[in-house]
Amino acid sequence: MNSLILRTATPFLVGLTVLFSIYVxxxxxxEPGGGFIGGLIGASAFATYIIxxxxxxxxxxxxxxxxxIAGIGLFLAGLxxxxxxxxxxxxxxxxxxxxxxxxxxxxxxxxxxxDIGVYMVVVGAIVSIIxxxxxxxx
Amino acid sequence: MLTxxxxxxxxxxxxPTVRRVSGPMTGWVLALLxxxxxxxxxxxxxxxxxxxAVSFSTPWVPATGINLSFYVDGLSLLFALLxxxxxxxxxxxxxxxxxxxxxxxxxxMFILMFMGSMLGLVLSDDVITLFVFWELTSVTSFLLIxxxxxxxxxxxAAVQALVVTGGGGLALLAGLLLMAQVGGxxxxxxxxxxxxxxxxxxxxxxxxxxxLAGAFTKSAQVPFSFWLPNxxxxxxxxxxxxxxxxxxxxxxxxxxxxxxxxGGTDVWQITLVLFGAATFLxxxxxxLRNTDLKLMLAQTTxxxxxxxxxxxGLGHDIALQAAMTYLFAHSLFKGALFMAAxxxxxxxxxxxxxxxxxxxxAMPITAAASALAALSMSGLAPFIGxxxxxxxxxATLGGIWPVAITSVAVIGSALLFTVAFLVGVKPFLGKxxxxxxxxxxxxxxxxxxxxxxxxxxxxxxxFNGVTETYFVGPxxxxxxxxxxxxxxxxxxxxKTPLFLSVVTVALGAVMFWRATxxxxxxxxxxxxLWGPDQGYDQFLDGVVALARGVTARLQTGSLRxxxxxxxxxxxxxxxxPKVFMGSDAQVIVAPKEFYVWCVAVLTIAGGLAIMITRSxxxxxxxxxxxxxxxxxxxxxxxxxxxxxTQLMVETLSVVILALVIARLPVQGVDWRGWPRALRDSxxxxxxxxxxxxxxxxxxxRPMDLTLSEYFxxxxxxxxxxxxxxxxxxxxxxxxxxxxxxxxxxxxGVxxxxxxxFGGRRAASTPALDEEKTK
Numbered sequence: 001m002n003s004l005i006l007r008t009a010t011p012f013l014v015g016l017t018v019l020f021s022i023y024v025x026x027x028x029x030x031e032p033g034g035g036f037i038g039g040l041i042g043a044s045a046f047a048t049y050i051i052x053x054x055x056x057x058x059x060x061x062x063x064x065x066x067x068x069i070a071g072i073g074l075f076l077a078g079l080x081x082x083x084x085x086x087x088x089x090x091x092x093x094x095x096x097x098x099x100x101x102x103x104x105x106x107x108x109x110x111x112x113x114x115d116i117g118v119y120m121v122v123v124g125a126i127v128s129i130i131x132x133x134x135x136x137x138x
Numbered sequence: 139m140l141t142x143x144x145x146x147x148x149x150x151x152x153x154p155t156v157r158r159v160s161g162p163m164t165g166w167v168l169a170l171l172x173x174x175x176x177x178x179x180x181x182x183x184x185x186x187x188x189x190x191a192v193s194f195s196t197p198w199v200p201a202t203g204i205n206l207s208f209y210v211d212g213l214s215l216l217f218a219l220l221x222x223x224x225x226x227x228x229x230x231x232x233x234x235x236x237x238x239x240x241x242x243x244x245x246x247m248f249i250l251m252f253m254g255s256m257l258g259l260v261l262s263d264d265v266i267t268l269f270v271f272w273e274l275t276s277v278t279s280f281l282l283i284x285x286x287x288x289x290x291x292x293x294x295a296a297v298q299a300l301v302v303t304g305g306g307g308l309a310l311l312a313g314l315l316l317m318a319q320v321g322g323x324x325x326x327x328x329x330x331x332x333x334x335x336x337x338x339x340x341x342x343x344x345x346x347x348x349x350l351a352g353a354f355t356k357s358a359q360v361p362f363s364f365w366l367p368n369x370x371x372x373x374x375x376x377x378x379x380x381x382x383x384x385x386x387x388x389x390x391x392x393x394x395x396x397x398x399x400x401g402g403t404d405v406w407q408i409t410l411v412l413f414g415a416a417t418f419l420x421x422x423x424x425x426l427r428n429t430d431l432k433l434m435l436a437q438t439t440x441x442x443x444x445x446x447x448x449x450x451g452l453g454h455d456i457a458l459q460a461a462m463t464y465l466f467a468h469s470l471f472k473g474a475l476f477m478a479a480x481x482x483x484x485x486x487x488x489x490x491x492x493x494x495x496x497x498x499x500a501m502p503i504t505a506a507a508s509a510l511a512a513l514s515m516s517g518l519a520p521f522i523g524x525x526x527x528x529x530x531x532x533a534t535l536g537g538i539w540p541v542a543i544t545s546v547a548v549i550g551s552a553l554l555f556t557v558a559f560l561v562g563v564k565p566f567l568g569k570x571x572x573x574x575x576x577x578x579x580x581x582x583x584x585x586x587x588x589x590x591x592x593x594x595x596x597x598x599x600x601f602n603g604v605t606e607t608y609f610v611g612p613x614x615x616x617x618x619x620x621x622x623x624x625x626x627x628x629x630x631x632x633k634t635p636l637f638l639s640v641v642t643v644a645l646g647a648v649m650f651w652r653a654t655x656x657x658x659x660x661x662x663x664x665x666x667l668w669g670p671d672q673g674y675d676q677f678l679d680g681v682v683a684l685a686r687g688v689t690a691r692l693q694t695g696s697l698r699x700x701x702x703x704x705x706x707x708x709x710x711x712x713x714x715p716k717v718f719m720g721s722d723a724q725v726i727v728a729p730k731e732f733y734v735w736c737v738a739v740l741t742i743a744g745g746l747a748i749m750i751t752r753s754x755x756x757x758x759x760x761x762x763x764x765x766x767x768x769x770x771x772x773x774x775x776x777x778x779x780x781x782x783t784q785l786m787v788e789t790l791s792v793v794i795l796a797l798v799i800a801r802l803p804v805q806g807v808d809w810r811g812w813p814r815a816l817r818d819s820x821x822x823x824x825x826x827x828x829x830x831x832x833x834x835x836x837x838x839r840p841m842d843l844t845l846s847e848y849f850x851x852x853x854x855x856x857x858x859x860x861x862x863x864x865x866x867x868x869x870x871x872x873x874x875x876x877x878x879x880x881x882x883x884x885x886g887v888x889x890x891x892x893x894x895f896g897g898r899r900a901a902s903t904p905a906l907d908e909e910k911t912k
Contacts, residue, residue, distance in 0.1 A: 024782075028861060028864045028868075029858070029859035029860070029861055029864055029865065029868075030859055030860040030861055031860075031861055032778040032779045032782055032861060032863075033779075033782070033861070033864065034779070034861070034863070034864040034867060034868065035867075035868065036783060036867065037779065037782045037783050037786060040783065040786030040787060040789075040790060041786055043786075043790060044786060044789050044790055044793070047790065047793045051793075067883075067886055067887060067890060070882070070883045070886055071883060073879070073883075074879055074880060074883050077875075077876055077879060078876065081872065081873075081876065091873075092872045092873055092876070094857060094869045094872075096858065109858070111857065111859075111868050111869050111872070112868075114868050114869075114872055114875075114876075115864075115868045117879070118867075118868070118875060118879050121879040121882050121883055122879075122882065124883075124886065125882045125883055125885065125886035126790060126886075128886050128889075128890060129794065129886055129889045129890075130793065130794060130797065132889055132890050132893040132894075133794065133797045133798060133893065134797055135893075136893045
């Protein structure tokens with residue numbers, strides 16, 4: 001889209017929105033947020049980028065195809081479930097690691113890994129659909 | 139026991155490998171297993187002959203009480219011996235019959251799998267195990283009939299057999315489960331001791347109908363008999379094994395097995411006798427009408443199965459003895475005749491009886507085996523077939539409707555006599571006929587089977603003491619459900635059965651003398667008649683036409699139409715009960731805050747704008763307004779996560795819809811007209827109001843807070859998270875979420891595929907709907 005204001009603002013907007021989406025993803029366990037919402041925010045950031053810079057730019061920026069991001073996300077989510085089997089629990093039982101230097105840290109867990117997987121799936125799937133729609137008309 | 143039953147399946151996997159390694163000796167190598175199994179089962183003969191039974195059990199699904207349990211009594215042992223014994227010769231025979239065939243390995247694999255399934259079927263004690271093996275025999279039969287998969291006729295026959303027998307199998311499952319429920323056990327051996335409970339239960343008729351549906355389809359009783367002749371498309375070893383000696387007897391086996399539990403009532407007797415007698419006559423007549431060796435034999439098999447069914451139906455001691463003796467005799471002579479027919483086909487290149495004559499000098503061994511088997515089948519002394527027929531007559535004379543049933547038995551037997559001579563004797567007599575290739579004898583693996591089976595059929599007659607003690611006697615006791623003294627004999631004195639035998643032979647001989655004329659006569663009459671085979675086609679065509687009609691109505695390809703239908707149904711489901719049954723919805727408190735009313739107005743304005751706007755773009759934006767207003771509602775009433783998600787989904791929906799609309803051919807104004815606008819608005823309003831009322835009535839009731847409280851309590855202590863929604867999503871219910879994100883990925887891939895292949899036309903938004911459902 002040929003809009004000077006949009007093109008100027010995009011780098012800041014996208015960067016900030018992606019950062020915000022990751023923030024929302026990580027705070028999700030205790031405050032409103034989480035992988036799904038974070039993923040939607042991230043996807044909207046990339047949608048802005050697509051509208052402003054075009055599809056080739058985002059493909060270059062993402063390096064891997066967006067659907068691969070979704071695939072990796074699904075894999076990570078599955079992996080986080082399998083991990084509990086190694087510790088002798090049932091599939092998808094959450095596992096936490098409380099490091100010695102900060103025992104009250106409640107972030108190092110398979111549950112967070114699972115949430116990251118959800119985030120990647122949502123971002124990957126939506127961005128690839130938007131890209132597909134955008135490119136099908138060209 | 140479990141090892142013995144699994145062995146055929148395991149060997150089946152390696153059959154193609156064995157074929158590559160051992161080349162022309164494949165048949166001999168693979169036949170070692172069924173031979174071994176025969177000896178394995180033979181060691182039970184002693185125990186079983188003394189009236190004992192052996193059972194084995196391994197837990198399978200202990201939670202629901204399903205066990206892999208097996209039970210060896212006289213009946214299952216007789217079958218097991220027939221299956222493994224005849225199976226040995228069949229494997230040998232198949233190795234030679236399909237020598238050099240590219241898929242011989244696969245063929246033997248199917249045969250071995252079938253053998254394992256059949257053995258499992260007759261030995262199962264648990265009803266679920268029985269059903270699983272029952273359906274496995276249907277599936278392997280399907281594979282074997284369709285072995286020549288390039289021929290459309292084979293494929294049709296295979297599918298037909300699967301539809302008929304598999305469908306019957308499902309009925310059987312229902313019947314067995316009902317039986318297990320009523321009798322309170324999954325084990326047949328226990329169930330069948332409670333015959334009175336079963337017979338007096340209100341479900342008895344339902345159980346009977348379902349079980350009979352399974353048995354009649356499997357054992358090719360009229361009107362389901364049509365699949366069996368069609369199954370002759372299979373290579374001859376299959377016809378000899380599955381479709382004469384073993385699989386088609388599964389239905390008979392089942393009837394014999396459940397006889398102590400379900401048999402003896404009037405319904406049982408009348409149904410079995412009627413269906414059996416009809417099948418006997420129809421099969422015998424159709425056997426004479428056909429001119430192809432295999433088809434004639436197939437129809438006689440149908441007839442024999444009918445005979446067995448009505449003998450079991452008659453149900454008295456002599457009838458059961460006749461049934462088991464005939465079953466034993468039939469497996470021997472029919473297996474032999476089928477294999478001999480295969481030898482003839484192999485040696486001459488044709489199976490048309492009109493072209494076959496004078497083969498005796500070129501194929502002496504086949505001729506001898508075939509003649510012996512035919513004599514047993516025609517019921518001449520001193521073969522086992524004679525004893526079976528004598529007992530059958532004795533049985534019909536002592537059962538219900540003696541005159542009618544005995545006449546049926548005599549006429550049918552006379553027809554079978556004629557066919558036996560046409561198939562087993564005539565091709566070898568007279569002047570050499572005109573055959574596609576010069577007749578020649580096959581290799582030992584081809585004639586060994588028929589010779590052994592035919593000779594056994596001869597020996598079993600004079601040495602009937604052995605037959606009755608070790609084979610027939612224990613089986614009869616098992617069928618009767620009580621110890622039974624069986625005394626087989628060749629000479630029963632100058633009584634009615636012997637007289638009837640003489641009549642049968644005379645009648646058969648006359649028909650044999652006028653066979654050609656009779657066959658032409660039958661062909662003229664019968665070929666015009668409607669048969670169940672056409673009925674099957676008409677039924678399938680009907681199903682396809684129905685599906686096509688429904689699809690044409692529902693799947694018009696118009697997205698608007700789909701949405702219209704879906705929402706109309708939704709509106710009806712929501713609104714109709716409210717109209718007829720009233721609603722207990724009540725508004726508890728009307729909100730007083732000003733901002734709540736603002737949001738309400740915003741929501742309604744967005745909705746109204748969608749209804750009346752003439753521009754698509756404005757409609758999309760109004761959708762966005764509506765959605766965001768709903769997000770505010772979530773926010774105001776304490777669901778920040780939901781509001782957050784709703785907001786993002788709305789934003790992305792507008793982005794994606796805007797992308798889609800840019801691709802649509804219509805620009806700017808695209809007004810659908812007032813009638814449609816009003817119609818759509820009306821549907822939308824009905825749904826909205828109805829959902830609001832449902833929600834109001836739900837919230838006006840006391841809520842079950844158990845789960846909410848559980849999650850609120852455990853969220854931080856067990857999952858270290860204060861955001862309950864998220865903890866549920868990623869921890870308590872992570873498996874659900876995992877499934878959902880898998881769907882999201884699949885939807886993404888699907889959309890990419892549609893866009894790649896369908897181009898513009900496919901640029902709809904299934905993924906968007908997916909998002910909305912979250």
